Amino acid sequence: MTAARTGSVTPDLTIGVVGPHDLVERVMLMGHGPTPVPSRLVAAAYRDEQEAADKVVRLGSGVDVCLFASPVPYDFARKAGVLTMPATYVPLNGAALQGALLRASLDERFDPSRVSIDVLGRAEVEEAYAEISLGTEQVHLREEAAGPGTLAAFHERLWRRGATTVAMTCVHATAERMEMAGVPTIRVRPTGAAIRSSLQTAALLGAHHRLEESQLVVVLVDVPTLRETPRRVTPRYWRDELKLALHRVLLQEAHRMNASVWPLDDHSYLVIATRGSVTASTEGFRTPPFVERVREELGLAIEVGIGMGRTAHEAENHARAALARSQSSQRAQGFALDRDGRALVPAPRTPPRNSQPQAKPKGLEILARLADKLGDQEQPLIVDAENAGKMLGVTPRTARRLLRTLVEEGLAWPLPPNRTPQPGRPRQLYRLIVEKLGPKANTS
Numbered sequence: 001m002t003a004a005r006t007g008s009v010t011p012d013l014t015i016g017v018v019g020p021h022d023l024v025e026r027v028m029l030m031g032h033g034p035t036p037v038p039s040r041l042v043a044a045a046y047r048d049e050q051e052a053a054d055k056v057v058r059l060g061s062g063v064d065v066c067l068f069a070s071p072v073p074y075d076f077a078r079k080a081g082v083l084t085m086p087a088t089y090v091p092l093n094g095a096a097l098q099g100a101l102l103r104a105s106l107d108e109r110f111d112p113s114r115v116s117i118d119v120l121g122r123a124e125v126e127e128a129y130a131e132i133s134l135g136t137e138q139v140h141l142r143e144e145a146a147g148p149g150t151l152a153a154f155h156e157r158l159w160r161r162g163a164t165t166v167a168m169t170c171v172h173a174t175a176e177r178m179e180m181a182g183v184p185t186i187r188v189r190p191t192g193a194a195i196r197s198s199l200q201t202a203a204l205l206g207a208h209h210r211l212e213e214s215q216l217v218v219v220l221v222d223v224p225t226l227r228e229t230p231r232r233v234t235p236r237y238w239r240d241e242l243k244l245a246l247h248r249v250l251l252q253e254a255h256r257m258n259a260s261v262w263p264l265d266d267h268s269y270l271v272i273a274t275r276g277s278v279t280a281s282t283e284g285f286r287t288p289p290f291v292e293r294v295r296e297e298l299g300l301a302i303e304v305g306i307g308m309g310r311t312a313h314e315a316e317n318h319a320r321a322a323l324a325r326s327q328s329s330q331r332a333q334g335f336a337l338d339r340d341g342r343a344l345v346p347a348p349r350t351p352p353r354n355s356q357p358q359a360k361p362k363g364l365e366i367l368a369r370l371a372d373k374l375g376d377q378e379q380p381l382i383v384d385a386e387n388a389g390k391m392l393g394v395t396p397r398t399a400r401r402l403l404r405t406l407v408e409e410g411l412a413w414p415l416p417p418n419r420t421p422q423p424g425r426p427r428q429l430y431r432l433i434v435e436k437l438g439p440k441a442n443t444s
Contacts, residue, residue: 013039013206015199016059018052018077019069020172021045023190027069027090030195039203048173049073050147053080065206067198070190072119072171075145086205086216086311090190090198092170093124094263100168100188101132109184110166116140116158118151119170120188123265140164148173152181159183201260201272205312217278218315219259219271220323221250221290222303225413225433226267238415239266245298253290257281270316275308282306285336285344288326301410301433303327306336306344314339363409364437366392366402371434381432382415388430403430411436 017027024045031041042063044055052073056066068074068089077083097120104110113134117125121143129136140163142154151174155167166184169175178185190198205216223246226239247261250269254261257280259273281289288304295301305323309315318337325343326335336344373391374381383391389399406412407430415429 013065013203014042014063015039015202015206016042016044016056016063016066017069018044018046018055018059018066018073020047020049022172023069023090027067027195027199030192031199039206046073048148049076049171052076053082056080056082063206065202067202070119070170072145083311086202088198088201088205088312090194091262092188092190092194093120094128094194095191096188096194097125097128097168098131099191100186101128101134103186104166104168107166110186114138114163114165115168116142116155116164116166117168117188118142118154118174119145127266138163148177152177152183155185156181156183197260197262204258204260204272204274207274216309216312216315217273217275218307218309218312218319219273219278219289220264220305220307220316220319221269221271222305222323222327223267223300224303224435225300225431242298242300242413246294246300246302249294249297250290253281253293257289270319272312278306282336288335295408295410299407299410300413301436304335308337308339310339363406363411367406367411367432367434368437370432371437374432381434382429383432384427384429386427400428406430406432 015031017024017031019027024043028041028043031039042059044059046052046055049072052068053076055073056077059066063085065085066077066083066087068077068087070092071089074087074089077087097117101112104112104115113136117139118141120141122141125139125141126136129139140158142151148171151169151171155164155169155174155178158164159167166186167178168186168188169178170188172187175185175187226242243263243266247263247269250261250271254271254273257271257273257277259271259277262270262272264270278289279285285306288306291302291304303323303326305319305321305326307315307318307320307322309318318339318341321341322335322337322343325337338344370383370388370391371381374383383403385396385400385403388403389396392399392402394402403412407414410433412430412432415431
């Protein structure tokens with residue numbers, strides 16, 4: 001990195017970049033862009049992924065955080081027990097894998113449906129293939145990280161047997177070995193967007209490490225509607241539109257918190273921020289973040305867990321524990337755990353015996369009546385205003401208002417209008433989130 005300009009603030013945060021020479025150079029060049037806090041980058045390039053642990057040791061206390069160019073060197077360093085500082089890596093799933101598949105499809109020698117892939121998990125590969133409508137029946141995976149020789153032998157054996165047309169590897173040294181052996185090879189390389197986001201995450205991690213009072217905070221956002229609705233029941237475009245809309249809202253809110261957002265899977269997201277920014281957006285951890293805005297704009301109920309820790313791994317584990325605690329108690333409070341795993345906001349006490357029990361909220365009462373009328377079904381319960389009106393004994397206009405109430409309270413989700421060749425307004429369908437009722441009571 002070049003020296004700071006005269007009059008500018010000299011960055012006191014140092015990020016060590018560990019990876020093969022070409023990826024380290026790429027990260028260093030992109031490091032000139034804006035990051036949440038001023039920082040400088042120190043290169044620690046290697047020729048073989050197994051040198052990653054030694055590079056981390058050499059960096060030592062001279063860096064505040066390590067950014068690995070891929071999950072592979074991070075895994076080697078973690079297993080070697082040399083990570084004494086916060087660390088993160090540039091992911092190779094999602095767009096990176098799809099980019100490799102695109103390169104394979106443009107080469108007439110290769111069949112993207114008959115390949116071997118290393119390091120990446122099965123769920124990540126299946127998701128990437130599903131996005132381009134390809135099956136994975138003839139895709140061979142080696143999910144565990146291993147030495148370059150072991151991975152090269154895995155790919156070469158399959159190719160020589162004719163089981164694959166090309167090998168896709170996340171490991172630089174493995175690619176070199178296979179190219180020397182004459183095995184067709186495509187490297188899975190990180191995207192520019194992933195590098196920029198990882199640099200921001202590394203800067204945040206390093207800032208938290210430098211400031212003891214600014215602990216690392218991981219926020220997990222889970223979407224029950226996406227988790228519990230089977231794909232065969234709801235159209236794929238509806239799920240995709242919902243995920244895009246939710247991701248956009250989370251990005252806007254995270255920007256205000258100076259945080260980063262990562263999709264974890266089909267129904268959850270990970271947000272990395274500072275304790276100070278989360279404290280400000282949650283009124284001192286009294287209300288969960290994102291919940292109200294998502295409900296107001298999308299009519300969607302989400303569940304949130306916040307965790308703090310001395311490392312990213314510890315903070316994420318606490319966030320998962322907080323999310324599970326929040327889901328099991330069905331309360332907003334207790335959604336955040338500190339770095340010792342203790343709840344920041346104690347759960348509310350049991351009401352005194354002489355207090356009057358609260359009446360069931362109106363939305364839950366309506367939902368319970370509709371669920372009772374529809375009876376037990378394996379598929380999600382879907383209604384429109386006309387059918388809901390008949391079941392509730394009200395006019396379609398009143399039923400339409402009641403269904404909107406369910407949406408506002410996160411107890412239903414509006415599906416895309418059911419387009420029919422008949423004239424007039426298309427039917428608006430609603431998916432009832434009956435899971436919010438909890439275990440069914442005996443209504444006999």
